[in-house]
């Protein structure tokens with residue numbers, strides 16, 4: 481597995497996959513050409529971005545940074561799938577976000593034979609589309625309340641594997657699929673790897689709320705200490721973001737002192753009447769995989785272990801760690 485830094489400029493093979501769910505991550509919305517070798521795919525991004533630049537899109541340094549980030553996402557996703565989605569796993573949850581297309585890509589690379597005996601459960605519109613377009617078998621959590629493994633993205637992950645999720649407003653279904661899974665694994669790039677939540681993800685805790693209750697809830701969230709909490713507004717529509725479940729989202733930033741005890745914060749927010757789900761996932765992950773800029777992958781596990789696998793170690797790991 482080659483490092484993103486030494487990627488070949490060869491965009492000739494593979495299929496095109498959509499690549500982003502969150503608004504504000506527009507540099508990552510180009511179609512991605514995929515192959516089994518992550519290095520090829522990083523190179524494909526470079527070609528894609530270069531052609532976008534020719535049409536007046538972002539500068540070379542911005543596109544280079546975007547390429548490195550995409551390479552990191554792919555490394556995290558591919559490594560997590562290799563470690564946790566094993567041939568005997570038959571019911572698999574597919575999360576949301578910009579790293580998840582690479583998860584589906586790697587699952588497809590495991591082959592038609594193994595995948596024909598599996599069912600894939602989506603966490604929202606984006607992952608449903610990914611499953612269907614990849615030709616995988618779609619199911620729902622009401623048919624399959626017991627999932628073998630769910631792999632999902634995150635907005636930020638702390639040292640205890642607590643996560644902020646919901647930047648794409650999918651956290652209700654994501655939490656249901658995380659709870660339903662025997663193993664829940666998070667994949668992300670290096671920017672999401674923090675000691676304390678709120679360090680890099682500044683928008684705050686996403687809170688899905690019943691629409692009619694939003695104004696009262698905003699007051700109550702302000703009183704809980706998030707004076708800057710706001711109703712999330714849509715970017716290309718007048719009015720608020722409406723989730724896949726027909727609800728609104730409040731984004732509530734808190735001080736570091738609150739983020740240091742995310743479980744108490746979660747409990748206090750969840751107790752507010754009208755809250756449907758809170759985008760704090762506390763100690764739910766078995767492991768979190770972060771792709772790094774240098775082509776290595778950092779793995780944090782729920783037992784406190786942390787390891788960084790370099791290129792050769794990823795390639796030779798070959799081992800399954802999942803249940």
Ligand SMILES: O=C[C@H](O)[C@H](O)[C@H](O)COP(=O)(O)O
Pocket residue numbers: 500501502505575576577578579580632633634635644645646647648649650651654
């Ligand atoms: O609601 C969205 C999900 O929680 C995503 O997994 C999270 O926002 C990360 O998304 P991205 O990888 O696009 O930053």
